[in-house]
Amino acid sequence: MINMVACTLLLNPETPRAAVQMRTLPGLLLALVAALLNGTTSIFSRDEVKGPDVDIFVFHFWACMGVALTGLLFLLVTPVVWTPLGVASGVLNVLSSACAFWAASLVGVSVAPAIWSGVTALVSSLFGVLLDPIGRRVSDLPAALAGLALLMAGIAGIAYACERSYQAERERQESRLLEDTGGSVSETRREHKSGLLIAALAGFFGGLVLVPMEYAPREARGLCFLPLMAVGAIVAAPVVDMMALFARGKPLGLNLREAAPPGIAAGICWNIANAASILAIQYLGYTLAYPIMQSRMFVSGLWGILVFHEMKDPNARRIYWLSGPFLLLGATLLAFAS
Numbered sequence: 045m046i047n048m049v050a051c052t053l054l055l056n057p058e059t060p061r062a063a064v065q066m067r068t069l070p071g072l073l074l075a076l077v078a079a080l081l082n083g084t085t086s087i088f089s090r091d092e093v094k095g096p097d098v099d100i101f102v103f104h105f106w107a108c109m110g111v112a113l114t115g116l117l118f119l120l121v122t123p124v125v126w127t128p129l130g131v132a133s134g135v136l137n138v139l140s141s142a143c144a145f146w147a148a149s150l151v152g153v154s155v156a157p158a159i160w161s162g163v164t165a166l167v168s169s170l171f172g173v174l175l176d177p178i179g180r181r182v183s184d185l186p187a188a189l190a191g192l193a194l195l196m197a198g199i200a201g202i203a204y205a206c207e208r209s210y211q212a213e214r215e216r217q218e219s220r221l222l223e224d225t226g227g228s229v230s231e232t233r234r235e236h237k238s239g240l241l242i243a244a245l246a247g248f249f250g251g252l253v254l255v256p257m258e259y260a261p262r263e264a265r266g267l268c269f270l271p272l273m274a275v276g277a278i279v280a281a282p283v284v285d286m287m288a289l290f291a292r293g294k295p296l297g298l299n300l301r302e303a304a305p306p307g308i309a310a311g312i313c314w315n316i317a318n319a320a321s322i323l324a325i326q327y328l329g330y331t332l333a334y335p336i337m338q339s340r341m342f343v344s345g346l347w348g349i350l351v352f353h354e355m356k357d358p359n360a361r362r363i364y365w366l367s368g369p370f371l372l373l374g375a376t377l378l379a380f381a382s
Contacts, residue, residue, distance in 0.1 A: 068327070074323045075321070075324040075375070078324060079339040079342075082340040083340035083342070086144065088103075088310035089107075098303045099289065101285040101289050103303050103307045107141065107310040107314065110314070112277045112281075115272075122268045127260050129259055129272075130256070131275050134280065135279070136276075137253050138280040138281050141246075144160055144250070152348060157345070158206045162200065163244050163247025164248075167250075184381040187381040188377070190377055191378035192374065195338070195371060197374070202342060202367045203341075205355065205360040208363070254330070332381065
């Protein structure tokens with residue numbers, strides 16, 4: 045009986061304040077699981093994985109179908125309370141992921157996540173502090189501020205390392221291009237600037253993805269929110285991706301054999317991360333959970349360095365590795381400030 049009571053206190057997101065400390069550890073672990081899976085999702089968009097002939101928005105369509113598939117599967121395990129806010133979250137998720145995959149294709153799986161994770165952390169923190177409708181407040185404000193500062197320092201360090209590495213690699217490529225062809229490199233620079241802007245948009249939309257859930261009725265929050273987000277993905281993904289293909293002069297096509305397997309795999313990984321994010325928010329609150337989840341950029345960087353051999357500049361790698369402990373310490377402080 046004692047064990048049953050303890051488990052109930054630990055797992056119930058509505059546990060009274062006296063049991064908050066018991067819930068901090070699972071909340072932190074769920075946020076880190078979300079970061080791990082989100083940081084892994086972007087690797088499926090690499091040409092080495094999806095194939096160079098698959099347009100990024102065709103890939104994105106299949107990723108959204110993977111999200112929809114796993115979201116609808118939650119109908120088997122949880123009742124759903126209809127609210128259009130769930131569909132709104134699904135649409136924001138589609139917009140954020142479209143920008144994220146596009147940015148990663150332009151500037152790499154190390155640089156793009158660094159930018160969108162920083163913007164997401166800022167947007168979600170500002171929402172939690174200024175607009176949280178549930179009115180949750182941190183119990184230790186100095187610790188929360190210190191944790192957020194450390195987290196942002198880690199994000200800034202990784203972003204700087206990624207950008208430094210990118211600049212060094214670009215200079216080498218530009219030098220070879222000029223030597224071989226005597227051509228212009230302005231198009232590459234435009235792509236880089238566009239990629240940074242698109243990554244920032246991905247972070248802005250990403251920081252707002254689960255905001256509608258905070259305004260939803262209590263009975264509509266939690267994992268039962270995922271099927272509603274799946275509806276939003278089904279509605280928005282075809283429109284967003286067809287518009288993007290048309291605007292870029294690309295042919296419309298599903299490219300089933302090449303695009304569907306990595307796309308659906310990315311969507312499944314991504315939506316399991318969404319489930320972990322939802323649970324982490326219930327344990328820690330939006331203000332604390334969402335910034336912690338931005339540790340995903342460290343995971344993306346690991347994939348970029350260890351598997352795809354990005355960030356070859358040795359100084360950039362040193363800065364990257366030194367930034368990792370800042371993320372870990374900042375995430376820990378934020379969790380225990382709840």
